[in-house]
Amino acid sequence: MSSTSKKSLVVLLILLFVLSACSSNNATPDPGQVLTQAAQLASEGSTLTAIAQPATATDSPTSTSTPTLEPVPSATSEIIPTNALTEPIVDPNQTPVATQESIATQPAPTSVPVGNFSPDCYVAGFTYDGPPxxxxxxxxxxxxxxxxxxxxxxTCSWTSDVYxxxxxxxxxxxEKxxxxxxxxxxxxxxxxxxxxxxxxxGYLDLAIEFTAPPTGNDTYKVYFKxxxxxxxxxxxxxxxWFILDITPP
Structure with missing residues (x-):
């Protein structure tokens, strides 16, 4: 029974009690007795309502615990070597290029050419020092x-470009x-x-004309190459070279 129905039943019982009292010898009822009886009726109505009301099914308690999930073993990751990340991929069809390191480690040639000529090309030997x-x-x-x-x-011939x-x-x-x-x-x-x-x-015979300086008064040493x-x-x-003593004319 709903709460509104219970209240209506109590009110109705009180009214019936009041009317019945008024009709008995027309005596004025005691207010305290009226309230006591009304309270008893209200209590009996509540008891009847409680007995008549069907029990409400109580939900079963829900477990709040979360089932523990078993870890799924993952596949073992393959360890990649460090040099595999930095080592370049070599194309088998590509022509290899020499690096600076390989060039630096190559042995130096035994003779370094002067200009476009090897050191053995132009070499002279001294054989004679003539007069004066x-x-x-x-x-x-x-x-x-x-x-x-x-x-x-x-190993090279001397021509007019040698002087x-x-x-x-x-x-x-x-002497110094x-x-x-x-x-x-x-x-x-x-x-x-x-x-x-x-x-x-072959031999080169040199005979070169020189002139003593007009104002000289020294010993001169003159070099040629x-x-x-x-x-x-x-x-x-x-x-x-030659060394000569020169005095004024």
Whole structure:
């Protein structure tokens, strides 16, 4: 029975009780007795309602525990080596390119060419030093011819592109070179000395005319070098020269 029906039944019982009281000898009922009886009726109505009301089915308690899931074993991951990630894939059809490291480790050639020529191409040997002899005395403005003989001991022929160059001039005092001089003894810096080719093993006879400086009053040492297409040609390990004492005219 609903709550509204219960309330209506109680009210109805109270009204019936009041009416029945009024009809009995017309006596005025005791208010306290009326309230007591009404309360008893209301209590009996509640008891009847409670007995008549069917029991409500109680839901079974739901378990709040969550079943533990068994871990599913995963496949073992393959371990990839570190070098496998950085090592380049080599195409078998690709032509390999030399690296800088492989170039650096190659042995150096035994001989380094000078220009486009090997060191053995242009080499000269010194064979003769002719007059005038060292420390010969000349007055200024006097001309003379200095002689040398050289041999071609290289593997290349000497042609007109091989010539003599004035390398340096120094002043000698007490048999020591003490200072430089610009004196060239009347010659150009480059002196042509070959007219016909000189093959390997051949000789070059030099006879070069010089002129003593007009204002000289010193002992001069004058150096010359042979020069060719590959640069300076070694002459027995150095240069050729002459030493002369020059005094004023």
């Amino acid at each position: 002899w060292d420390y010969t005395h000349f007055h200024g403005t006097v001309s003379f011819v200095k002689e040398w003989r050289l041999q071609n001991i290289g 003599l160059i004035h390398f340096a001039t120094t002043i000698i005092e007490n 070179e003490v200072r430089d001089s610009n004196e060239t003894f009347g010659q150009d810096t480059e002196i042509v000395v070959i007219t016909d080719p000189i093959p390997p093993g 042979l020069y060719g297409p590959g640069g300076v040609i070694d002459i027995g390990g150095g240069s050729i």
